[in-house]
Amino acid sequence: MFDYLIVGAGFAGSVLAERLASQLNKKVLIIDKRNHIAGNAYDHYNEDGILVHRYGPHIFHTNSRDVFDYLSQFTAWRPYEHRVLASVDGQEVPMPINLDTINKLYGLALTSFQVDDFFKSVAEEVSPISTSEDVVVSKVGRELYEKFFRNYTRKQWGMDPSELDKSVTSRVPVRTNRDDRYFTDTYQAMPLHGYTAMFERMLAHPNIKIMLNTDYHEILDIIPFKEIIYSGPVDEYFDFRYGKLPYRSLEFKHETLDKPLHLPSAVVNYPNEHAYTRVTEFKYLTGQVHPKTSLVYEYPQAEGDPYYPVPRPENAEVYTKYKKLADETPGVHFVGRLATYKYYNMDQVVAQALTLFKKLENKGKPEKVLGKVTLK
Template identity: 45%
Template sequence: MFDIIVIGCGFAGAVAARKFAEEKNKKVLLLEKRSHIAGNMYEDMDINGIYVHRYGPHIFHTNLDYVFEYLKRFSDWFSYEHRVLGRIDGQLVPIPFNFTSIEKLFSEEKADIIKKRLIEIFLDRQVISVMEIMNNSDEIIKELGQYIFEKVFINYTAKQWGIPIEQVDGSVISRVPVVLGYDDRYFQDKIQVMPKYGYTKLFEKILNHPNITIKLNCNAAKKIKIIDKNVYFDGEIYRKPIIYTGAVDDLLNYKYGELPYRSLDLVFERYDVTNFQPCAVVNYPNEEDYTRITEFKYLTGQVVNGKTTILKEYPLHYNIMAEKGNIPYYPIINERNLKRYEMYKADIERTGNIFLCGRLAEYKYYNMDAVVDRAIKIAEEVDV
């Protein structure tokens, strides 16, 4: 007999399961729809002997010390500062845009003028937004902002979200950073690391506890029914806690309609070269159908001479019935979709014993550290 059911084996489910099993000494049944643990962080070795992230690149970064201290119990880690280049006007330049990007894309004379103006206008600031540049009264600075908007942001965003350029919400650009200097790191978090033995091994250690029982290939959403606020599991009324990390529309059989997502067609390619590109990720914001290429050896730290594996990401509309694009990656956040989500959430919360945790269950974009933080807190809050 189990004290609690946890549904989903990504970071949300795995960390919550471990907390209940270890710190509350509860028997946990962990159900996972896929044939493997680790959710979208799952990685394995391909025929080139290279560990690949099967659901796209995952780079761990955080400012939450206690989250990293918790995860350090289950793996050694190595320092990794992620860098991204973007192909702009035939050049590979740092993303976020920085002084190196300016020097590569403009003449030496113009680049010097732009950098000097940026320093004069924004004084001691290290990072500003593209919106601030576009709204500046200085014509040279405003021109730079428009260039970044058109060459780096607008086409990439339209491609990523599958919408016409004219429908891209301009307010989103307020979050697009420009670095006033030569710092070319993609993230600014104080902790930037990767698990030494990979994410799958990390999850194996997290789940290695005698109080945790794992069942793979189990679509738990089909085992649960909610009728008049009561929860039924396998046809019998169930009053113990359930931590649910899957899609809420699936759990309630899409009674209010599907929650839309963007998905990806992930195309892995192998080459008989030591390196395909100069860093882990290169963005392609303009002409190509794909948005980025990842070369995994940079992420894993492996040294494999004469062979490499890359991943091209082609954005698609999510369709659970399609051959491609049947995995929900990015929730499409707007007023209409959030209202629909709140209807699902209200029905689930009325049960009193199903608790939502994670990216799919909460219909929001989470970085990995935020999911771990959420799982730790929900495990502490739920009484078993």
């Protein structure tokens, strides 16, 4: 008898498996449909011996000391600050837009103070700000919106930014200084030996059993367990009772070149040309020394593995119905991006999993409230 059946061996499932096994001595079975652990963060050495991320680049960054310290139990780190260029008007310029982006794009020599005035002069007043288009044009105006955001978003989401919630482009800042780092978080690093190696250490506990190539429907009536932790798509768990929640997917095309480096930075975005949105060169991320280099091209698509929940009001409405079902389902805990229909970064998923663990840890413990003993 397992204490917990955990569906999904990505960040959410693996963190909970490790905590429950190591801290509460629970017996855990973790399963995954795929033939590997680590979820979308899975990395491996390709046939040329280059460490690549199968499902596109995963860059770790967080402001949470707790999350960073937790993961540090299972990996050493390689300091890494991510930088991205965007191919616009025949030039490769820093993204997010900063002082150098504007100066290079327009052949100017503005200072930080002057570029702030420049943004104010081109920004459009929008009220209320409700769509992704509103967010960008209210910050940097229509022209920069067209050059950097509109077509990229159309490719990525299959919709115009005017049709998408403001959260999509709110994630990307605009800077008046020369800071060309994509993220500004306190902790920015890559697992020294890769993500898969980190997950292997996380799951290397005698109380944890792993089954791959396994759909949870196949084992529900065969293997005894007390509770479920579910990190798959919430609509699928409930047999699509309220319809299918829409996701965007990606097709990844990997390529190895017989040269040490190819791109001018780790990632180049292509808002306006090509069917792909961006190209990543893994050696920038990993620091690996190798005579060859490996790239991945990302082609957004409607069908395939679910990656990005589509942020539109009608989808949020459907998810609310599924969340009500989830909250009312005893003995099943929903966690992670797919189970909560929200685009989380890796560190946010780890934090969510650690929060759920605390809740499970405290379940049934006596707690004093106003002089009386109640159960949490």
